[in-house]
Structure formats: structure tokens, C-alpha cells
Amino acid sequence: xxxxxxxxxxxxxxxxxxxxxxxxxxxxxxxxxxxxxxxxxxxxxxxxxxxxxxxxxxxxxxxxxxxxxxxxxxxxxx
Numbered sequence: 512x513x514x515x516x517x518x519x520x521x522x523x524x525x526x527x528x529x530x531x532x533x534x535x536x537x538x539x540x541x542x543x544x545x546x547x548x549x550x551x552x553x554x555x556x557x558x559x560x561x562x563x564x565x566x567x568x569x570x571x572x573x574x575x576x577x578x579x580x581x582x583x584x585x586x587x588x589x
Contacts, residue, residue, distance in 0.1 A: 512542040512589065513568070517553045518561035520546065523576050527562040534582035542586070 514531055518524030528546060535542055547553060547565075556565060560574030564582065571585050 512540070512566065512586070514542050514544045514586075515547050515565040516544065517547045517556060517558055517563035517565060517573075519550075520548050521562075524562040527564060527576050530577060530579045531564070531582050533579040534586060537579065538583055538586060540586060 514535075516524055516528045516531065518527070524546070528544060531544055535544075553561065553563070556563065556570050558570060558573045562576060563573040564571050564577060564585070566585060566589055572581075577585075
């Protein structure tokens with residue numbers, strides 16, 4: 512599983528990345544978590560508001576910081 516955090520590296524982006532790692536740990540799941548800060552690449556996903564969460568190349572959230580529980584539900588659905 513590949514999870515991308517799209518954003519400029521702001522505090523909200525860092526929090527989303529931390530919550531993602533917490534969710535994976537709680538589920539006992541392994542995934543590669545990558546931060547994407549290049550605005551050209553972010554735009555290719557059609558994301559206009561960051562932070563955004565991409566799981567296996569599908570944008571599952573944009574413009575808000577998901578909790579670890581919300582992220583865990585999205586990961587389990589995959």
C-alpha cells in the first residue's frame with residue numbers, strides 16, 4: 512500500500528502524516544507513507560485544497576486533517 516500526503520509541509524500536513532502513521536500502527540498494517548510537496552504533482556491529482564490524503568493513487572480526502580480513526584477506516588476499506 513502506498514499512501515501520499517499532499518501539501519506544502521505545513522503544520523496540518525505534518526499532523527495528517529502523523530495521524531496516518533498512528534492509524535497504520537493501530538491496525539498493524541505496513542504501508543509506504545510519502546510526503547508530496549511539489550505543487551505540480553499535487554495539481555495532477557486535481558487537489559485544490561491541502562492537506563490531501565491519497566491511498567494507492569486515489570484521493571480519499573482533501574482540505575482537512577483526518578483523525579487516526581478516520582484514516583484507519585479508509586485503510587481498512589482498501
